[in-house]
Amino acid sequence: MPKRLRLTRRPNIAMSEDGYRKLRSLAAEAGLDEGEFLSFLFESWGSVINEEKLVARLRLFNSELEERKR
Numbered sequence: 001m002p003k004r005l006r007l008t009r010r011p012n013i014a015m016s017e018d019g020y021r022k023l024r025s026l027a028a029e030a031g032l033d034e035g036e037f038l039s040f041l042f043e044s045w046g047s048v049i050n051e052e053k054l055v056a057r058l059r060l061f062n063s064e065l066e067e068r069k070r
Contacts, residue, residue, distance in 0.1 A: 007035050016068075 015023070027037035041048065 005036065005039065007039065010035075 026033045
Protein backbone atom coordinates (compact mmCIF):
# COMPACT_ATOMS: atom_id res chain seq x y z
CA MET A 1 0.00 0.00 0.00
CA PRO A 2 1.42 3.44 -0.92
CA LYS A 3 2.45 5.76 1.86
CA ARG A 4 -0.20 8.42 2.56
CA LEU A 5 0.92 11.98 1.86
CA ARG A 6 0.41 14.04 4.99
CA LEU A 7 1.49 17.66 4.80
CA THR A 8 2.23 18.20 8.48
CA ARG A 9 4.87 20.94 8.26
CA ARG A 10 4.01 24.46 7.17
CA PRO A 11 7.18 26.51 7.08
CA ASN A 12 6.95 30.26 6.71
CA ILE A 13 9.17 31.00 3.70
CA ALA A 14 10.01 34.09 1.69
CA MET A 15 10.37 33.80 -2.08
CA SER A 16 11.01 36.16 -4.94
CA GLU A 17 8.09 36.82 -7.27
CA ASP A 18 9.95 35.02 -10.08
CA GLY A 19 10.60 32.01 -7.86
CA TYR A 20 6.97 31.84 -6.74
CA ARG A 21 5.67 32.11 -10.31
CA LYS A 22 7.97 29.25 -11.34
CA LEU A 23 6.84 27.14 -8.36
CA ARG A 24 3.18 27.69 -9.25
CA SER A 25 3.83 26.91 -12.91
CA LEU A 26 5.73 23.68 -12.19
CA ALA A 27 3.14 22.55 -9.64
CA ALA A 28 0.29 23.20 -12.08
CA GLU A 29 2.13 21.30 -14.84
CA ALA A 30 2.49 18.34 -12.48
CA GLY A 31 -1.16 18.55 -11.35
CA LEU A 32 -0.13 19.29 -7.74
CA ASP A 33 -0.55 22.19 -5.37
CA GLU A 34 2.56 24.09 -4.28
CA GLY A 35 2.99 22.17 -1.01
CA GLU A 36 2.66 18.80 -2.72
CA PHE A 37 5.15 19.84 -5.39
CA LEU A 38 7.70 21.02 -2.80
CA SER A 39 7.27 17.75 -0.91
CA PHE A 40 7.90 15.78 -4.10
CA LEU A 41 10.93 17.91 -4.95
CA PHE A 42 12.63 17.53 -1.58
CA GLU A 43 11.71 13.86 -1.13
CA SER A 44 13.19 13.12 -4.59
CA TRP A 45 16.08 15.60 -4.35
CA GLY A 46 18.92 13.23 -5.25
CA SER A 47 17.26 12.01 -8.43
CA VAL A 48 15.92 15.32 -9.75
CA ILE A 49 19.01 17.55 -9.51
CA ASN A 50 22.45 17.64 -11.07
CA GLU A 51 24.76 18.34 -8.13
CA GLU A 52 27.49 20.02 -10.20
CA LYS A 53 25.02 22.40 -11.84
CA LEU A 54 23.36 23.10 -8.49
CA VAL A 55 26.68 24.11 -6.90
CA ALA A 56 27.54 26.37 -9.85
CA ARG A 57 24.10 28.04 -9.84
CA LEU A 58 24.20 28.47 -6.07
CA ARG A 59 27.57 30.23 -6.29
CA LEU A 60 26.20 32.54 -8.99
CA PHE A 61 23.06 33.26 -6.96
CA ASN A 62 25.11 34.04 -3.84
CA SER A 63 27.42 36.36 -5.77
CA GLU A 64 24.41 38.36 -7.04
CA LEU A 65 22.36 38.25 -3.85
CA GLU A 66 23.31 41.61 -2.31
CA GLU A 67 22.64 43.42 -5.58
CA ARG A 68 19.27 41.70 -5.97
CA LYS A 69 18.21 42.81 -2.47
CA ARG A 70 18.45 46.49 -3.45
